[in-house]
Structure formats: structure tokens, C-alpha cells
Amino acid sequence: MAHPVDPSGLGRVLSETMSALGQFTAGAESDAPPPEGHGEAADGLVQVTVGPPGRITALTLDPRAMRMASESLAEEVTEAVNAALADLQEKVTAVPGQIDLGSLGDQLRKIQEDAGRQFSAFTDALVEAQDRLARQGGK
Structure with a gap:
């Protein structure tokens, strides 16, 4: 006799999936301003600011830098x-708060395996119920 299918198990798997995806999208939709990189040279006479994806957003040259060769x-x-x-x-x-995609992938693989087991149990229960109905109808 098959074990009854726990519909809350399917709900749990879907809930875990949504939670994992929510963590990923929360990291992607952060309200934080994009990071900036700062660099300088010539004892501060040349200053540069860059932003993603590697664009110069500011270049400041002290007037004394213009005297250089x-x-x-x-x-x-x-x-x-x-x-x-x-x-x-x-x-x-x-x-x-950056999402570790390796960890997210591991979580999603585990969720996929759990979902596979749950769906398999659900399908087995449906097949068994169909067989019982067919046997009862044949009597």
C-alpha cells in the first residue's frame, strides 16, 4: 500500500524554491548605489573615479599636473x-549581501531532488488509486 502523499511537502518544496529565488533577486535589486573605485597618482595631482563596468566617471587634474611633460x-x-x-x-x-551563486545552485539542486521525490510519490499514489478504482469497478 502506498503512503499517502503529503501535499504540504509539495508546498514546502515550492516555498523553498521561491525563498532561494527571492534571496537571489533581493541581492540583484539592492537600493545601494553602485560601487566606485578611486585612484590617484603624482602625489594626488591626478585623481580618477571609475564605476561599473569599468568606466571612468571622473578625472581630476590639478593645474600643477599640466606642467608635467x-x-x-x-x-x-x-x-x-x-x-x-x-x-x-x-x-x-x-x-x-552578495549572493553566492555556488551555494544558490546547491540549494536549488537539493530542492529539485526533493521535488522529484515528491512528484514521484504523488504520481505513484495516483497510479495506485487508479488501479484500485479499476479493480473496484471490475467487481
Whole structure:
């Protein structure tokens, strides 16, 4: 005799799925402003701010920087931009509340396995009920 199907088990699996997806979308819909990276060079005469996906949002040159040779100024700007990009990359990888996709994938695999067992039990119960009805109707 098959065990009765627990409909709350199916509800639990669906609830866990929605919860896991809710965690993912909550992280994606954060109200926090996008991170910025800051860098400087030439003792602060060159300052750069960057934002995702690696765009320069501000470049400030102190008037004294304009007295530098063009090659030197270009090197200092490059150094400041690279420092700002490194700062942005560090901030993006350390965003608090960021969803661990590996962990989310593990949770969803477990939920999928649980759902598979629940649906299998549900199907078995339906087949058994159909067989019982067919036997009763044949008597």
C-alpha cells in the first residue's frame, strides 16, 4: 500500500524554491548605489573615479599636473586609472549581501531532488488509486 502523499511537502518544496529565488533577486535589486573605485597618482595631482563596468566617471587634474611633460602625465593618468580599477574590482568582489551563486545552485539542486521525490510519490499514489478504482469497478 502506498503512503499517502503529503501535499504540504509539495508546498514546502515550492516555498523553498521561491525563498532561494527571492534571496537571489533581493541581492540583484539592492537600493545601494553602485560601487566606485578611486585612484590617484603624482602625489594626488591626478585623481580618477571609475564605476561599473569599468568606466571612468571622473578625472581630476590639478593645474600643477599640466606642467608635467606629456609622457609623464600620460603615465600618471594610466597609474591613477589602473589604481581606480583595482579599487573597484576589490569593492565589487567584497560587496556585502552578495549572493553566492555556488551555494544558490546547491540549494536549488537539493530542492529539485526533493521535488522529484515528491512528484514521484504523488504520481505513484495516483497510479495506485487508479488501479484500485479499476479493480473496484471490475467487481
